[in-house]
Amino acid sequence: MTQQGVRWTADQVLALAPDAASREAAGRLATAGPWSEVGSSDGGTVWGVCRGGGGGPYRTVVDVADASGPTCTCGCPSLRYPCKHALGLLLLWASGDGAVPEGEPPAWAERWLTGRREDAEAAAGAEAVETGAAGAEAAAGAAGDPSGSDPRTRDPVAARRRAERRAERITAGATELEQRLADLLRGGLAEVEQTGYAWWEETAARMVDAQAPGLASRVRELGSTASSGPDWPVRLLEECALLHLLDQGWLRRDRLPQDLAATVRTRVGLPATADGPAVRDQWLILAQYDSVDARLTTRRVWLYGTETGRTALLLSYGAAGRAPELTLPVGLSLDAELSTYPGGGRRRAALGKRFAPPAPVEIRPKGVTPSQALARYGRALRDDPWLESVPVTLEQVVPVPDGDSWQLADASGETALPLTPAFGNRAGLWRLVALSGGVPVQVFGECGHRGFTPLTAWPAGPGQAVSLN
Known part of the structure; x- marks a missing residue:
């Protein structure tokens, strides 16, 4: 629906799902049976009432044309967003078989839409006032009048002292970690199996106390590497070397180039702001996926x-x-501004002003060969030695088996990239194989020292992007 009445594909809808369970549940709701009062409008809204298994029925409304991104509401108690009802309704609408006719939204859907518009206008007004106030404070500060400004910005000396105290704590933590790593290697990796995970967790806790969460995270990863399968001592030694390099980078940060020093600060765990200039473009949404741990869900x-x-x-x-x-939604294009964060490569960005809702686009990213992808990763390691992978689009590659694993070979068959072992166990592998059918396709993914992880693919001829998550 987005612009000019174009409907999304099922893959674009499923790319919104927070997890695999939501995708599976949404598929069961993508039929007309559970739904009533369904409809859609040219304005980009889909609505319906789903027969619930517990406390239903559930009124569901999805606005896919909001410039800030797809939004929805549902009467169900689910904590997932979007919920399975919103996803199922969108899948039903995306099928285009007439199950979701066009019309005017009912009163209950219109009330939610009106409320959203009023909230958006109020937020825009508040942002304008806040921006104006910030400008006034900046002007007052320039004139030598600090009244009304934030105490933190009013006292740069105090802010500098806070930063210095944290840097001192991190330095003490990094120095202690160096000693712990030296003791570990002096005793030999054979003893690691005897120490158990408690030693790593206690070391990580010490890094948290030192206000270095990046170091703590890497220490926990070391604990999970120990005794994790064949050749684990080799992998553990490699990770210990990278952690030692990060420690030394922090301890000698004043002697590093500016971008590399910024990378070290970020890797250690110091916060950064998106200080790069805002760049407006039509941004093709290449991929979206989540990684989950006990504390946090991270969406990339x-x-x-x-x-x-x-x-x-x-x-x-x-x-x-x-x-x-x-x-x-993967495969659509977003007219928006992005500002980059500091550090080598400046890949990470902050999403700024959006000028229109996501819309279909025929453009695809430029691709490279497998050998060029490896060279790109090698160059990126000069700016960030701790980089796990780089984003790469492979042009004209075919998924082919390689013993018990798979690889992506170029059309000539001369060069290939192995797929990461984790991807070989996903359903996305078979989606990629089916999409190719032995014919070269275009694939976007992450290329690193463990191999290539495909995230999105395009068919050889015209066609929509297919998410492989």
């Missing part, structure tokens, strides 16, 4: 500037068990 969204040719990463977070709010 890859974008490609159709005019600038830049690839950018958006990060969004949600508390454990809850999906992040940022949701962008």
